[in-house]
Amino acid sequence: MSIWQRIAAFLGSFSEGTGLAGGIANIFDPDNWMPGGRDAAFTMSIIALSAKMAVADGVVSIREIKTFHRLVDIAEGEDRHVDQFFALAQQDVAGFDAYARKVRKLFIDSPATLEHVLDALFEIATADGLVHEDEIAYLKAISDIFGFDEVRFEQIASQHVLMPSGQRDPYAVLGLVPGASDDELKRTYRQLVAEHHPDRMIAKGVPTELMGLATAKMAAINTAYQEIQAVRGQRQVLLAE
Template identity: 80%
Template sequence: MSLWQKIADFLGSFSDGTGLAGGLASIFDPDNWLPGGRDAAFTMSIVALSAKMAVADGVVSRREVITFHRLVDIPEGADKHLDRFFALAQQDVAGFDTYARKVRKLFADSPATLEHVLDALFEISTADGLVHEEELAYLAAVSDIFGFDTVRFEQIAAQHVLLPSGHRDPYAVLGLAPDATDEEVRRTYRRLVSEHHPDRMVAKGVPEELMGLASAKMASINTAYREVTQARGTRPVLLASPAT
C-alpha cells in the first residue's frame, strides 16, 4: 500500500468514526503514524508543521499553499487527501512542538535534513512577500526544537531574505562573507553539495515525496555559487545541476 493510500485510509477511518477517530489530537499524534512506517510519520509531521506555518499569522494565502505543493511531490489523485489533511492541521488546536520533536527524533543524525525542513517552512512563510512577526517566532521555536542555536537560525533566516532586486544574497545562501577568498568559495560550495545533495538525503531515509526539499536547497546553492563566481569573473564548475 502506498503512503498516500495509507493517508486516505487513515482519514477515512477518522471521518467514519472508526480507528483513531475521537478528536483532532488523535489524528495528528505522529506516533499513530509509526505503524505506517517512518516515511508516513515523517511526511505527515512535515505536512502538519507546514500547515501550522501557513496559519501562524492568522491568514492562509493561496501562495503559501502553492509553495507547499511545489516542495512536496504529490502523485496525481492524492492531492485531495493531502489538501484535506493540510486543512485539518490548520484547525488542530494542539501545539506544533509535537510534530517538530518527531521530525528531530526521526532525523537526529542528519542536521542537513532538519535544515531542509526549516528551509521549507521559510519558503512557505515568504510566499506572500514578507515574514510576519508571528511566523518568525514560530520558525525560531521550531529551529530551537531542531537543535539549532540562535546564530545558526539567523544564518538560515538570512538565506531567505530578499534583496531590493527580488533575489537572495548569494553570499548569505552560501554562508560566506563578501570578502571570502575564491578558495573559500570553492571549498564551501563543495561542502554544501556534500551535505545537501538529494542522493545523501535518500541515503538518510528521507521519503521520496519530500525530495523536493532537497532539490530546492541544491538549486539555491548552485544558483548562489554561479552568481558569486560569475561576479568575480571566474568560471563556475557545478557539482550538481539544479534539477538534481
C-alpha cells in the same frame, strides 16, 4: 503502498472512530513507526507544521497553497487526504512545539533533513512575497527546537527571504562572510553539495515526492557559488589590468 495511501491508512475514518488516536503528533513518534513509514512521516511533518503556521499567520493564501503543491508531488486523486490531514492538524489540540519536537526526535540523526523541513516552511511562508512577523517568530521557534543556532537560522532564512534589492546574499546562502578565502569558499560549497545531494536526502528519509525541496536547495547553493565566483573573477581581471 504510496506515501498518500499510508497517510490515508494513518488517518483512517475519523467519522467511524477508526482514525489515529491521541492526536496527529503521535504519528511522528518513532515508537509508532510502521515499516517504511519514515518517508511518510517526513511528508506529514511538512503538512502538519504548514497547517500550524497557517494558524499562527491567521490566513492561507492561494500562492502558499500553490507553493506547497509545487514542493510536494501529490498523486492525482490524493488531494483530499492532504486536505483532510491539513485540517485535522489545524484543529488538533497539540501545539506546534509538540509537532516540532516529534519531528526532531524522528530525524535526530539527520540535521540536513530537519533543514529541509524548515526550507519547505520558508518557501510556503514567502510564497506571497511577504513574510509576516508572526511567521518569522514561528519559524525561529521551530529552528530553535530543531537545534539550529542563530547563525544557522539566518543562513537558512537568507536562502528564502530576499534583500531590499530583490536578490539573495550569496555569502549568507553559503554561510560565509565576504572575506572568506577562495579555498574556504570551495570547501564550503563542496560540503553543502554533499550534504544536500538528492541521493543523500533519499537515503536519510526524504521521499522522492519531495525532491522538489532538494532541487530548490541545490539551485540556491549553486547560484550563490556561481555569483561569488563571477564577482571574484571580474575583480581579478580588474586587478590584473
